Amino acid sequence: MRFATLSGRLHQVIAPGRVLDLNAASDGKLPADPQLAYERWDEVLAFAAGARPDGAHEASEETYGNPAPQPRQVFAIGLNYADHAAESDFAVPEHPPVFTKFVSSLAGPFGEIVMPEGHVDWEVELVVVIGRHAHRVSAEEAWSYVAGVSVGQDISERVLQSAGPAPQFSLGKSYPGFGPIGPVLVTPDELPDRDNLELGCLINGEQVQKGHTRDMVFPVPELIARLSAVTPLLPGDVLFTGTPSGVGLGRTPQRWLQAGDELVSYVRGVGEMRHRLVAPTA
Numbered sequence: 187m188r189f190a191t192l193s194g195r196l197h198q199v200i201a202p203g204r205v206l207d208l209n210a211a212s213d214g215k216l217p218a219d220p221q222l223a224y225e226r227w228d229e230v231l232a233f234a235a236g237a238r239p240d241g242a243h244e245a246s247e248e249t250y251g252n253p254a255p256q257p258r259q260v261f262a263i264g265l266n267y268a269d270h271a272a273e274s275d276f277a278v279p280e281h282p283p284v285f286t287k288f289v290s291s292l293a294g295p296f297g298e299i300v301m302p303e304g305h306v307d308w309e310v311e312l313v314v315v316i317g318r319h320a321h322r323v324s325a326e327e328a329w330s331y332v333a334g335v336s337v338g339q340d341i342s343e344r345v346l347q348s349a350g351p352a353p354q355f356s357l358g359k360s361y362p363g364f365g366p367i368g369p370v371l372v373t374p375d376e377l378p379d380r381d382n383l384e385l386g387c388l389i390n391g392e393q394v395q396k397g398h399t400r401d402m403v404f405p406v407p408e409l410i411a412r413l414s415a416v417t418p419l420l421p422g423d424v425l426f427t428g429t430p431s432g433v434g435l436g437r438t439p440q441r442w443l444q445a446g447d448e449l450v451s452y453v454r455g456v457g458e459m460r461h462r463l464v465a466p467t468a
């Protein structure tokens with residue numbers, strides 16, 4: 187099944203461009219707020235599986251917002267693909283490096299991203315949204331705690347990210363708009379192979395990243411096991427799972443996003459986001 191947020195309300199995507207408001211369709215039984223809906227995800231799935239699409243309406247995908255707009259926790263993983271670790275001049279990690287993108291950096295799947303000063307870089311990522319309270323879960327059962335997956339960009343300003351004395355990953359990756367997610371949340375059962383998804387991104391039509399999630403150093407179940415061994419993962423929490431090679435930092439010469447660039451980010455079988463980079467207004 188596929189879900190989307192429109193005007194802040196959770197919708198089921200019945201068919202491309204055709205959506206059902208789940209709060210209205212359930213006569214108010216299901217919450218309209220997507221973050222509250224993740225608290226009752228089993229109920230949402232049960233209702234959506236049997237929902238009669240009479241009340242569905244047309245809505246172009248460009249109107250979809252972030253399907254997980256107000257998580258209580260956002261986890262992000264660095265260096266989770268060996269080829270990206272290599273281009274970043276790091277060894278393949280023995281433990282997943284974890285940071286956060288502050289919630290105010292999250293954004294929708296279409297629109298403008300305002301660039302701060304510095305070196306603004308791209309990182310397409312598979313995003314996982316948690317659907318059940320997960321504490322000390324094993325890798326074997328981890329997927330059953332996932333509400334769905336989506337497309338994400340871990341936009342990063344590299345100067346601040348690497349400013350000493352210790353790296354500032356969380357801050358350098360948290361300017362407003364630096365965490366777009368969307369356009370849809372896809373339940374894992376909808377995917378032919380949830381452990382091997384192609385992801386990539388293009389700048390002005392030129393493909394700059396292309397990878398496969400089977401190449402993760404720590405696959406999604408392993409990440410959930412390791413994170414939940416320490417921190418309970420809460421319904422609606424967001425996990426950015428790391429980026430494959432092809433970022434601007436790892437190029438010779440290095441390349442950064444420019445005002446006017448169009449950034450297209452996709453996970454095949456899940457969705458595609460489209461953003462325009464813009465200069466700050468003085």
Ligand code: ZN
Pocket residue numbers: 262263264309311340426428429
């Ligand atoms: Zn990243």
